[in-house]
Amino acid sequence: MRTDALSLQAVRKVYGSGGGAVTALDGVTVGIRRGTFTAVMGPSGSGKSTFLHCASGMDRPTSGRVLLGETDLGALKEARLTEVRRDRIGFVFQAYNLLPSLTVLQNITLPLRLAGRRADSAWLREVVSRVGLDGRLDRHPAELSGGQQQRVAIARALVARPEVVLADEPTGALDSRTASQVLTLLRSIVDDMGQTVLMVTHDPVAASAAHSVLFLADGRLAGELHAPTPEKVAERMTHLGEW
């Protein structure tokens, strides 16, 4: 049987307790198929960040299960969960999160070094070439443009051959032309390299780079759009209310 790269089963997340309790996710069930690019959208406060935090094991659901492949993240002790996240999930953030004192190459290979693993040189060359960083490996992040820094972050996310790449507003800090190049890159790592990418975004144009868009509203799944266009995404968002 084909398993999903990632699946959430009846995931609920409640912050706080008593009268101040906030239900950020209210029974979300979804499977992310391998080799797909999925965007998650929804109004402010709809639970997008909580969704990503639960999906990545950064946050534990109040109830329900999160499976990475066949691994139930909720069943793992903290240390093992940290290893699973490091070895099997790639992360891309809005703010790149590169270490300024390290070179591009050192930033890219950092997850492997933290895991005590050596880089597979053929794979490393492929990743570096795919993200367009050939010839820049000795530079430091401050010498690169925002788009180039995000390419380093994407290479770093790919270097350990993760089962899924989770991206949190990856183009939020970029101008529209650079954003479009980064989105094309994310799409190509799915279409050409078979990666699985799950991306939270506010931007209908960014969401339209994905194969499909999941919509969240009030902590619940409120629909899915296949082969999205910016117009169709914006229209759905307008129906969901303030964004």
Ligand SMILES: Nc1ncnc2c1ncn2[C@@H]1O[C@H](COP(=O)(O)OP(=O)(O)OP(=O)(O)O)[C@@H](O)[C@H]1O
């Ligand atoms: N650590 C926390 N403690 C208490 N409430 C929280 C916490 N994190 C999120 N929430 C609440 O949970 C709900 C969902 O928040 P979440 O950040 O997941 O939404 P979002 O869709 O990512 O929002 P935005 O688009 O504004 O970033 C909101 O009502 C938020 O105030």
